[in-house]
Amino acid sequence: MKNKGLKIVTIGGGSSYTPEIIEGFINRYKELPVRELWLVDIEEGRHKLETVGGLAKRMVKKAGLDCEVILTMDRKKALKGADFVTTQFRVGLLAARIRDEKIPLKYGCIGQETTGAGGFAKAQRTIPVILDICKDMEELCPDAWLINFTNPSGIITEAVLKHTNIKCIGLCNVPILMQMAAAKALDVSKDEVFVHFVGLNHLVWGRNIYYNGKDVTAKVVDALIDDLEYGVKNIPDNEWLKEQLKDLNMLPCPYHRYFYHTDEMLDEEKKAAETEGTRGEVVKKVEEELFELYENPNLNIKPKQLELRGGQYYSDAACSLINAIYNDQRIVMPVNTRNNGAITDLPNDVVIETSCLITKHGAMPLNVGMVEAKIRGLLQVVKAYEELTIKAAITGDYNTAVQALIMNPLVTSSKVAKKILDDIIKENIEYLPQFKTYYKENLKN
Template identity: 65%
Template sequence: MDRKEAIEGADFVITQVRVGGIDARIRDEKIPLKYDVIRQETTGPGGFAKAQRTIPVILDICKDIEKYAPDAWLINFTNPSGVITETVLKYTKIKAIGVCNVPIGMVYGIANLMGVDPKRIYIRFTGLNHLVWGTNVYLDGEDITEKLIGMYESARSLSMKNIPELPWDPEFIKSLGMYPCPYHRYYYLTDQMLKEQKEEAATVGTRGEVVKKLEKELFDLYKDPNLDVKPPQLEKRGGAHYSDVACSLISSIYNDKKDIHVVNVRNNGTIADLPDDVVIETNAVVDKNGAHPITIGHVSPKIRGLMQVVKAYEELTIEAGVRGDYYAALQALTIHPLVPSATIAKKILDDIIEQNKEYLPQYK
């Protein structure tokens, strides 16, 4: 089916694309490691590279949506979800909402830690995609944030399949006073995570290389028409609960449910410390008119600075990806907390552009 046929007359369009395939992901991981910088496909230099490849493609898809299904909702899965969703909202006329499985994974993780049904857990989320904090956690409407913080010594399991399960320091979590997402390990435990990543790369390979092997095994299994069980290899992949998140969100829009989802949506004053036109990840009431974020106001200085600098990185990443602006790209990487210096940022950027030339028409 071609794109026009797929889009024409649609009420909802779901995007989940990986420009360059898994081999591009592997390159994204190896470039930063060469300079002793965290490698991750959605965060830091890896996320930057993925965004640069994806932005031209997503904007091209949006042109077809504007032409063939102008009233459709775009539900974006494509990572980095916040960056891609913000690009769509800033540079097209499309109605777009970004989704991620991290928030629902955090809900399930806490429910598992406490031995309760996930439906009894509600988390107040504040932040950005892959940089979101649970500022308050509720069980049956009761705020249990302090109790949960006291349980963090046993919280090693609150990670994800694609993120090393390094334990949190209980004193650090107590000082933070809120629930970090798994991706915060890259920011708060940078030295330990980098050491872990370098050891993994030298033994089993980067995460992308591991995934490439898993995918080959899975596709070989799927050739068997008699396969009637979930392959164990799937348990080693990330991406759990994505289908639940997307289907539930679509149902809420279509049926005007007015229930609460955690989505990537335009800020519009929700977080007072960020510009109105940027995308944030937070709780929102969803009805037939879209997602309406629940007001947060000013955030704690414990998280404000990190959130603001990563958002500035995202804004510059979008500018670079749309315009092919080398200087915006250089500044984006330079200010990212995981990149140690402008010198390293430039070396990484030049490698990214050189190794992705066929996917970066905006830089020609």
Template identity: 50%
Template sequence: MKIVIVGGGSSYTPEIIEGLILRHDEFPVDTITLVDIASGKEKLEIIGQLAERMIDKAGVPIELTWTLDRRAALKDADFVSTQIRVGGLKAREKDERIPLSHGLIGQETNGAGGIFKALRTIPVLMELAEDVNEICPNAWIVNFTNPAGIVTEALLKYGAHKKVIGVCNIPYNMTQSAAEILQEDPKDVRIEFIGMNHFVFGSKVLVRGENKLDQVIDALVSQSVDFSPANIVSSGWSETFLRAVNMLPNPYHQYYFQKDSTLKKDLEAYEDNGTRAEQVQKIEEELFETYKNPDLDIKPEALEQRGGAYYSDVACSLMSSLYNNSQNIMTVNTLNNGAIVDLPHDSVIEVNCFITKDGPIPLTVGRIPQQIKADILMMKAFEEQVIKASLSGDYYDAYRAFIMNPLIKEEKTAKMVLDELLDAHKDYLPQFN
């Protein structure tokens, strides 16, 4: 069995290597191939050597290779994981700085920055899907490139390859936090999710079949817990909001339901310490210095501070479940297929699914609760518009996505920010050139 990791020079790769090592008895991988582009060659070498040391220490029979030749790497692949960042962290810095300079939220998966990450990423992954469909047509693509939901929907709707599943660490983090609140084993806790990636709500918290949502909301009201991953600082939620919505928000909801205070906080951080992208670049430099240590043969704990920790672990669990036809329940990004009645069947949602060898089977959620229905429908229409713009390269399609986004809206500001971002990222947006 062969796994190809596209974006193998990512700082997250040691986590996926660790996940594959720990699961080797149930998920016997023979070959792992790391792939990256020429500009990532140095990082790929560092990650490849660390991964080799990790595999040697574990004593598992896995052959590891790394290459810049993607098509050659894909030969005989059973799973292809994608963790790319088109333009690197410098592009993310522009995604955050330019909107903030105009008084808008600057964030890598939401608002103007999130739109441009999608515009850069979708065409590249569409090309990858064509290669996978030609070279290893039976392989599963497991995508955790952000914005994961939008990217996964683009691939499933318009890509050449249909065996695609998206994953995110947010449902995992929320489940772990709920289990901690309830003092339960996370294996016994299941949140029922409704919505899309980074805009998903928890409508139930089931512990051995009993709904404990009220207890978790009580804990959030007391602000004794934090659902946020390392890359998002939560301001907490008001009791009025939590009682009225009567569902668990996810950390990214602060950009929408606490927009003013979050923007104020982000602008202050932007003035004092730079953007999150600049902070991450420093963390990355330190991580890669650590990775170079020839005595290091385990995933360093410092990686968990990077933000996005556990993406890779979720991806490994998903691949194992597909391979073993486990029919266990996992939260993934996949086609709606009627799980949420109010959305089209070919929409991608973030939903609990039975994981079988033939792919995820969504569990029925029903109708969207009234208190979030308008937001969910609006965000799904916006996501569809972003996908359209990424494929058409049409200026007006991109502008429509801007004015449809609740973090932008204002028509003149939308044009200014769109024009600046198009110019800033022109090297990575050939469809608009």
């Protein structure tokens, strides 16, 4: 690998995030010699791939790198002999995301693309596709690492690790934003702060925060109570309950608002859906503006406006992770990987999001042990939901699917779960091969 340079494949290459991953590889080129970067997409995404691919080529040319950017719809051709594969695709495109947000809202439940019933729907569409990609990888690049930031990242990563032979690590930008918030609270740089992250993707806590050899968790939590600006683009920024944070004495992630402030978040979503639109509808407009920028033949850098898209730092984290594996850097990063006993309250074979030592062998989670009761219950319930969600996606068993939704804390009742599931299947059937028999026999008419 080190002699010939690297072949990296990005599936979902027409994503608006692609300029960030290109910038990440450019910035690390001396230590991460990418010779071939293949951007792969599907026919429906051809225009976006050609647009963002043109920008990628201009960025590489401006940097003066010996790196070829190749655009293709032929996934198998791209994967042959790859060293690393990154995944950033959205099955059903933004139209499916908007459905994921609207269906639960119809029944008085949180409508969000990665958590709750919306996240379930996205997982059902995505798992068959990621397993198909992994089947190709097992044939064409069996030694390659799969770096996944297709959401829901933890669920997708667990499906890969449980049902394929591919080496896979999942990524999320939320821990990066949390570390930045902790650093802001302490008025120091991000790299001076160490956060021990514990939990699941979009349900992760900063359990211990260290600066200058001292545990400063309480100080960061106090700053959050005192109205530290803290959130992500796609989540309304309402206030945390001070008494709860004091007792928690951990840094919650922005997605905890859906579980801790469910009523308020639901009200926010309903109001938004009736005015500016769901987050997916807003993102659609932002993407249209971004691609207008990308089409400018004189643009040869990542535009600042990409930060408005939300999800920034995903791609840069992927570059850092690839660099750490390739160069055996032995650094600590928060990633999604197999538990392997790190959190003793969860099964060994499930995927968790936690701080890990990154070596050429992959991610080795730092020991956590048992977690406190104040986070254990929610952690275990959401993990059980995730396990059932993966089982439903693999088997296409309707009863398992409805059980998964009932298990999810953001779905209000079993009858509501069934109504949501039926709508998900009816409105996504072209992307749900596992449920086609059930659909024909029970829902088609």
